[in-house]
Amino acid sequence: ARRAAVALIILEGLAVVVMISLAVAVIWRVLHGHGPQGVPPLIDLFIPTRGLTPASIALALSFGFLSFAGFEEVATMAEEVRSPTFTIPRVLLGTVIGGGVVYTLVTTAQVLGFGTDQAGMERFAASHSLLGDLGGIYFGKWCGDLLDILATFSALGCGLASVLGASRVLFAMMRELAPTSRLARLSAGGSSPVIASLCVIVAIIAGYAAMRLVFHGSGSDPFFWASTIGVLALLGAYFLVVLSAGISVFRDSLSKKRWMILIPAIAAAVIGYTLWVNIYPLQRGAYGIIPFIVLGWCLLPVLWMAIPPKSK
Known part of the structure; x- marks a missing residue:
């Protein structure tokens, strides 16, 4: 490191x-x-x-x-x-x-x-x-x-x-x-974590190869596709962060701090609108599929948490 x-x-x-x-x-x-x-x-x-x-x-x-x-x-x-x-x-x-x-x-x-x-x-x-x-x-x-x-x-x-x-x-x-x-x-x-690092590198190479060979992207297409995925995923992650911050402030028992909920509320509104503008209306080709890829990826941990643990 x-x-x-x-x-x-x-x-x-x-x-x-x-x-x-x-x-x-x-x-x-x-x-x-x-x-x-x-x-x-x-x-x-x-x-x-x-x-x-x-x-x-x-x-x-x-x-x-x-x-x-x-x-x-x-x-x-x-x-x-x-x-x-x-x-x-x-x-x-x-x-x-x-x-x-x-x-x-x-x-x-x-x-x-x-x-x-x-x-x-x-x-x-x-x-x-x-x-x-x-x-x-x-x-x-x-x-x-x-x-x-x-x-x-x-x-x-x-x-x-x-x-x-x-x-x-x-x-x-x-x-x-x-x-x-x-x-x-x-x-x-x-x-x-060397093994984890190697797995990440292999995943990056495999993703680039898939975008070039499977989806027939040009040399620059994988960069723009991956950047779009990254931007949408970041917007989704930031939205969840400010949403959780707002919930935390709202649950605070100290009433004097309740006004601070305006900060995450405004941030959530701005991020949510930015996310919406980037998604709708759907574009053609790969850029029309990317939002659903990001949505599925973001829902994975939610689905994982919804699965009840196995009883020992």
């Missing part, structure tokens, strides 16, 4: 430093009149575009949820931290705050860098590598290529983080359900 953490810090840390540097440089150039619109259109960052509907905002929120996805994975490392009750909450809070600052800065650079007018937004929407294209526009092709390479490293880091989190969850589940299983064992050194 320590080696994986070091690899993550190196991969993601380098990418984040370069990404922030590029964002600051682009904003600086735009503020000095070198942007696509000449005069910096800062006010456009705070004024919604005409005709913007709540559904459009909800779809944009999906991008926001996906951007923050994964911050909660640090909780899966609690058993490998010396002082989890002290470290984990602070890391979670720091990740959310730090991620919010970084994403706000980078998104500002992207919007100003491409331009806030209609032509700029069309270029923004058509870009397959926002930071890579920005680097190429403002600092030359070499910068765009460098950002694309770092984006690849960052993607590898995200994959490694996903394997770390999923393997710990699988290990914890099997430790409760089947303590004698090899999936419930740690490595020889007693630090990492």
